[in-house]
Amino acid sequence: MAKGKYTTNQIRLKMNAMEGANISSTSFYRAIKNPMYYGKIFIKAFKEEEACLVDATHESLISESLFYQVQKVLSGKTWEERPQGKVIAHNHFPLRGFLKCPKCGGHITGSGSKGKKNVYYYYHCNSTCGYRHSSDSVNAEFDRELKKIEFHDGFTQLIKEILLNLSSIDI
Structure with missing residues (x-):
């Protein structure tokens, strides 16, 4: 995911097939944005205290830098790791990313x-x-x-x- 070669949904579908899971796209997207993966827990704002991230007691699954690299790819703010800026296409769309709209010239x-x-x-x-x-x-x-x-x-x-x-x- 950090390399940006597959869409979030392509990875979710691949994971569901491998693990026999059936996680929805919304749940998957919410999960990969959770800082718990790098050993932090998000605490919501309460009364006069601000929201913050605190160290968790569990061992992190990934590094903090990898987590933020994934977040940059998800937000579309990085293209360095993408192969020529293209996500690997679904079998039905091998031309996606290469075509321009004949009506308006858009993507x-x-x-x-x-x-x-x-x-x-x-x-x-x-x-x-x-x-x-x-x-x-x-x-x-x-x-x-x-x-x-x-x-x-x-x-x-x-x-x-x-x-x-x-x-x-x-x-």
Whole structure:
């Protein structure tokens, strides 16, 4: 999480799958903002006393610097650790972070909408212009355009090696 390569929800879903847990996104977000992880307890303001952090009696799970690095990533105030400023995309949104809105020029993101039987995935604009398009059709069109490009055999082999090396890196 401190490296900013995955969204908070991607990490939560991964954790739920590994641990067999079922923590909600709100509970997970609240938990990762808790200073208890680095050995502090937050005491709310009471009467004339101000709110403060006090040392806990339990052993910290992470360092204070790691906790604050995660908080900076969560608040969006740091990009140093992110790979080219991009969060690793959900399988349905490999183009997220690379597309611009054709209506307003804003940033395109992606999300799923739950229907009666399935989840339907869309790329959509972050602004209020209302642009939204099926991720399956956008990805298929991108794939069709890529297939029009021919590369020299040596270049194709080099790209394959790079992609295989990237996929073997533990992220």
